[in-house]
Amino acid sequence: GENVEQHPSTLSVQEGDSAVIKCTYSDSASNYFPWYKQELGKRPQLIIDIRSNVGEKKDQRIAVTLNKTAKHFSLHITETQPEDSAVYFCAARGNTGNQFYFGTGTSLTVIP
Amino acid sequence: GAGVSQSPSNKVTEKGKDVELRCDPISGHTALYWYRQRLGQGLEFLIYFQGNSAPDKSGLPSDRFSAERTGESVSTLTIQRTQQEDSAVYLCASSARGGSIYEQYFGPGTRLTVT
Numbered sequence: 001g002e003n004v005e006q007h008p009s010t011l012s013v014q015e016g017d018s019a020v021i022k023c024t025y026s027d028s029a030s031n032y033f034p035w036y037k038q039e040l041g042k043r044p045q046l047i048i049d050i051r052s053n054v055g056e057k058k059d060q061r062i063a064v065t066l067n068k069t070a071k072h073f074s075l076h077i078t079e080t081q082p083e084d085s086a087v088y089f090c091a092a093r094g095n096t097g098n099q100f101y102f103g104t105g106t107s108l109t110v111i112p
Numbered sequence: 113g114a115g116v117s118q119s120p121s122n123k124v125t126e127k128g129k130d131v132e133l134r135c136d137p138i139s140g141h142t143a144l145y146w147y148r149q150r151l152g153q154g155l156e157f158l159i160y161f162q163g164n165s166a167p168d169k170s171g172l173p174s175d176r177f178s179a180e181r182t183g184e185s186v187s188t189l190t191i192q193r194t195q196q197e198d199s200a201v202y203l204c205a206s207s208a209r210g211g212s213i214y215e216q217y218f219g220p221g222t223r224l225t226v227t
Contacts, residue, residue: 004154006154034215034216042220043116043203043218043219043220043221044155044203044218045218046215046216049215089154089155091155098160098162098168099157099160099168099170099171100145100155100157100216101157102147102154102155102156102157103154104152104153104154105152105153105154
């Protein structure tokens with residue numbers, strides 16, 4: 001099956017700086033890669049996603065890039081704000097179409 | 113409108129007891145997922161329901177775990193003879209349909225503690 005690895009596990013940045021979280025996957029058939037934000041004690045929420053036929057997608061301060069050849073994708077947050085502090089999870093949809101494989105999460109802290 | 117709801121929010125049970133967790137998906141959502149999230153870990157896929165199709169049970173970790181869904185409504189996840197390693201947050205998610213183009217909406221989770 002699919003194996004998703006996520007780095008770093010923790011990340012601290014100064015407010016206004018950029019944050020980058022990277023994920024790799026193993027199954028070249030995976031074709032959909034969502035990112036979720038989970039604030040403490042709350043449910044995961046989708047913040048951005050990308051499909052395998054696209055190399056980059058941007059939504060305001062958040063962008064995701066995908067390198068299918070290298071089988072990795074990254075989340076970029078620019079001009080970070082304290083409210084960006086949360087745990088971020090990447091995921092990949094397996095080739096069965098049903099299973100989503102999640103990374104182990106990155107705890108992001110934005111220091112005011 | 114109402115989001116995905118789960119009950120109970122917290123459950124403490126003794127080792128060896130059975131537990132039943134409930135998920136109410138968003139009305140009209142045909143796809144429903146169950147995940148397990150251990151402390152400090154990512155989400156682990158357990159089972160997937162899509163309409164009246166046979167569920168994808170490939171993520172269930174043992175035969176102590178089972179899940180049912182009535183049509184396109186409520187789902188229950190049952191864990192029999194609970195073990196301490198079953199302690200985790202169990203999350204349910206629903207989407208308008210299965211597949212990648214439909215966003216999964218998560219419930220608040222049930223925190224299960226097995227003592």
